Amino acid sequence: MKRSSLSFSSFPSPIPPKNFNVFLSFRGEDTRNNFTGFLNDALQQKGIHAFLDDRGIDRGKCVAEELPKAIEESSHSIIILSTNYANSTWCLNELLKILDCKKTMEQILIPIFYHVDPTHVRNKMGAFGEAFAKHKQEFREKKEKTLLTQREREDMDNVMKRWMAFE
Incomplete structure (x- = not known):
């Protein structure tokens, strides 16, 4: 009896290919x-291709567009939570992605x-608590000072809630 030559490679992959x-x-x-x-450097020496923002984006490309794409094109993410990580809206937006x-x-x-x-991160204490409180206040002030559409206000509220809820 002849066996079928069907292989797993015949099926389309549900997950897009990873560049990193x-x-x-x-x-x-x-x-x-x-x-x-x-x-x-240690990852590279082990043959692990890591995306690093100052090396992974070609000149002339938009960082705001390339970072989310690089996150999607990675199979793993390592989040290095440091003292000033939560002070950066860029870092927090990366984290959401x-x-x-x-x-x-x-x-x-x-x-x-x-x-x-880690408990300071989980409970939003210390530098993390201060950073989240600062972001919350900045969001309030921006919403009050600018003429935002209802949708923009809801988007800002949603981002802030997700930042505050992150664990």
């Missing part, structure tokens, strides 16, 4: 020239607590 093994999310001023740089990819694409998320107590 790992996306590194970090606050540049805290870790770029020390921990993150060393981690990236990473959490979306974890949920929708089953991306593997690896948090690293760099000079930060």
Whole structure:
């Protein structure tokens, strides 16, 4: 009896191909020239292709468009939570995208607590608590000072709620 030559490669992949093994999310001023740089070098030496924002985006490309794309094109994300990570809206927006990819694409998320107590992150205390309180106040002020559409106000509220709820 003849066996079928059907193989798994005959089926379309439900998950888009990944260009990076790992996306590194970090606050540049805290870790770029020390921990993150060393981690990236170690990953590269092991043959792990990591996306690092200063090396992964071609000149002339829009960072705001390329970062979310790089997150989607990564199978893992390493989030290096450092003292000033939550002060950066860029970092928090990356984090939201990473959490979306974890949920929708089953991306593997690896948090690293760099000079930060994990309970401070979880409970929004210390530097993390101060950063979230600052963002909350800035959102309120922006909403009050600008003529935003109802949709924009709802979007801002949604982002703020997701930032505040992140764990």
